[in-house]
Each structure stands twice: as C-alpha cells, then as structure tokens.
Amino acid sequence: MQIEELHWFTVLCETENVGRAAAELGLSQPGLSRALARLEAEIGAPLFDRKGRVLTLNRYGEAYLAHARRVLGEAEAGRRAVAELASPESGTVAMAFLHTVGTWLVPRLLLSFRAEYPGVRFQLIQGGSATNLAALERGEVDLAITSPRPAGPKLAWRSLRRERLYLAVPVGHRFAQRRRVRLTEAAAETFVANKPGTGLRESSEELWREAGITPAIAFEGDDVATLRGMVAVGLGVAVLPRARTYDGGVDHGGDPWLRYVPLAGTGGSRELGLVWRADRWASPAVAAFRESVLATAPELP
Structure with missing residues (x-):
C-alpha cells in the first residue's frame, strides 16, 4: 500500500461517501472504489459496511484507522523535519573541527553567520583530523575544519588561513627570550605532542x-590545552599554535606561563581549511554556512 492510499482511506472515513470523498480528493469515483477494494484485499477484511452509497466504518476499519492515522502523522512529521533541516532559515549544520580552533576560529565563523541566519542550529563535534574526516565520510557531519589538506577524490577543500606554529617553552627555558629558533637547535629537547592521527x-x-x-x-x-599545561610545568617543549580566544570581536592571544618562540625557516605554519564531500547534496542551510565561511576567510587575522 502507499501513503496516498492511507490518506484516501481516512478521507473516506470522514465523509462516509465515495462520491464526496472522490470530489474532495480530485479523483474519479470508480478509481477511488478500486483503490478501496485493493486496500481491503491487502488487509484481508472489509473496512466498511455498505448501505447504498453510504459507507459505515466497521470494527475492522476502526482498528485500521487508528494505525493509518499514526502512519500519516509520522510521515507528516518526517516531512516537516526534513523541510526544517533543509531550510536555509531554520535548518541544521553539522560540523567537526580541530580542538585548537574551538576557542577562536569557530566562534568567529559562527558569529558572522548567525547574524544573518539566527534560526539555524548547529551540531558541533571536536576531534583530531582523522576523527573529523571519518565523521565526514560516514555522513555524520556536513563540513569539517581540519589541517593538513586531506587527500581523496571525493573531498572538496578550500583554504581558510595559514596558522603560525611556534616552539612552546616554559617561561624559564633557555629559548624563552629568543626571537626565533630552529628546530635543529631543539633536537636534544624532550617534546610533548598530540597523539598520532591528529592534524597538529x-x-x-x-x-x-x-x-x-x-x-x-x-x-x-x-588536546592542546593539556599539552600547554605539560609545557608550563617543564615536562617538555612542543610545536603549537599560539593560544587564542575570540571574545566579542576581539582576538586575544598568549599564555602568561608559556613563551611562544617563532620557528625559523619557511615551514613554521600549517594550513587550516574547510572540507566537505563533493559527491553529497548540501542542504540550503549547509550551503549558506559554507559560503559564509569562505567569504569570512579573507577577513581572518
């Protein structure tokens, strides 16, 4: 049976007349009568008692009507849910992002977008690059902010900005007052680092x-916050981006208990980018947020 046949059945229950029901539904009377006959044959019992053109719902029909209304209600709720998710004004955007950008980049991007689309909801998860890309592959998120650029023919990528990396050391470290340092000079140092599988x-x-x-x-x-704490107590040094927070349009940086020494050479940065599955449909809300992120990227400090 089809959903529309259940709808026809409920209208018949309300009108108790094939002619009136057919006129309301925009169907021919013979067509509606044949549809009812098919439904009753599939159910295996008559749903109405017939007295001329008048149909009276019998006990089989009453039992079936309760379930038909429930199915139609669920179908309508599903339609509304999909329409709401797909709406650019009130849809949902699911995004994964790196731990290091959760205090400044993500708030900055959300602030710009929500000023224009306050009704859109977000489902956000934090994780390493491998975790975020796996969630994107499984369809659990629509977008991911990650680094480095991932490989894969189905992945679309747009660069957002380059983020400078530093050698993070305790305030009393021998490199703490240096203007820059080469990693070769830190070869004998003990390091702390993220676990394998993370972008950093x-x-x-x-x-x-x-x-x-x-x-x-x-x-x-x-997470990077733990690494910063370990550096601060002298457990080791680390390659890290500077700690940053975004608060009301002001981008703050720095840790009083650490020193961020710029890395000498050309490789002392990483590229942050937005990635999505190019082979998957993007709802209007997702597409609008993606365009907002790409438009905001040139303004990032």
Missing part, C-alpha cells in the same frame, strides 16, 4: 622530518 601531530612530524630530527616524546595528549 602530522604538522609537527612534517617539521621534524624537514629539520632531520627524531625528538624524544615524553607525553602524548588528546
């Missing part, structure tokens, strides 16, 4: 390879 770990490993060093790693953590 990949960027760190790329810089270590370029410098020709294999550092000793004292600790591998899940």
Whole structure:
C-alpha cells in the first residue's frame, strides 16, 4: 500500500461517501472504489459496511484507522523535519573541527553567520583530523575544519588561513627570550605532542622530518590545552599554535606561563581549511554556512 492510499482511506472515513470523498480528493469515483477494494484485499477484511452509497466504518476499519492515522502523522512529521533541516532559515549544520580552533576560529565563523541566519542550529563535534574526516565520510557531519589538506577524490577543500606554529617553552627555558629558533637547535629537547592521527601531530612530524630530527616524546595528549599545561610545568617543549580566544570581536592571544618562540625557516605554519564531500547534496542551510565561511576567510587575522 502507499501513503496516498492511507490518506484516501481516512478521507473516506470522514465523509462516509465515495462520491464526496472522490470530489474532495480530485479523483474519479470508480478509481477511488478500486483503490478501496485493493486496500481491503491487502488487509484481508472489509473496512466498511455498505448501505447504498453510504459507507459505515466497521470494527475492522476502526482498528485500521487508528494505525493509518499514526502512519500519516509520522510521515507528516518526517516531512516537516526534513523541510526544517533543509531550510536555509531554520535548518541544521553539522560540523567537526580541530580542538585548537574551538576557542577562536569557530566562534568567529559562527558569529558572522548567525547574524544573518539566527534560526539555524548547529551540531558541533571536536576531534583530531582523522576523527573529523571519518565523521565526514560516514555522513555524520556536513563540513569539517581540519589541517593538513586531506587527500581523496571525493573531498572538496578550500583554504581558510595559514596558522603560525611556534616552539612552546616554559617561561624559564633557555629559548624563552629568543626571537626565533630552529628546530635543529631543539633536537636534544624532550617534546610533548598530540597523539598520532591528529592534524597538529602530522604538522609537527612534517617539521621534524624537514629539520632531520627524531625528538624524544615524553607525553602524548588528546588536546592542546593539556599539552600547554605539560609545557608550563617543564615536562617538555612542543610545536603549537599560539593560544587564542575570540571574545566579542576581539582576538586575544598568549599564555602568561608559556613563551611562544617563532620557528625559523619557511615551514613554521600549517594550513587550516574547510572540507566537505563533493559527491553529497548540501542542504540550503549547509550551503549558506559554507559560503559564509569562505567569504569570512579573507577577513581572518
């Protein structure tokens, strides 16, 4: 049976007349009578008692009507839910992003977008680059902010900005007052780092390879805030972006207990970008947010 046949059945129940029901539905009387006959044959019992042109719902029909209305109600609720999700004014955007951009970049992007689309809801998750890309692959999120640029023919990527990386050291460290430092000079240092599978770990490993060093790693953590704490207490140094927060349009940076020493050379940065599945349909809300992010990118500090 089809959803429209259930709708026809409920209209018949309300009108108790094939002619009136057919006129209301814009159908021919013979066509509606044949549809009712098919439905009753599929159910295996008559749903109405017939007295001429008048139809009276019997006990089989009453039992079936309750379920038909429930199915129609669920179908309508599903239609409304999809329409709401797909609406550019009140839809939902699911996005994954790196831990390091959750305090400044993501708030900045949301602030710009929500000024124009206050009714759009967001489902946000934080994770490493591998976790975020896996969520994108499974269809759990529409967009991801990650680094470095991922490979894959189905992935679309747009660069947002380059983020400078530093050698983070405690305030009393021998490099703390340096204007810049080469990673080769830190070859003997103990490092703390993100766990493998994160974008920052990949960027760190790329810089270590370029410098020709294999550092000793004292600790591998899940988030950058923990790494900063470990650096502050002297457990090791780390390759990190500067701590930043976005508050009411002001971009703040720095940690009083750390020193961020710029890395000498050309590789002391990483590229942050927005990625999505090019082979998947994007709802109007997702498309609007994506365009907003790309339009905001040139304004990022």
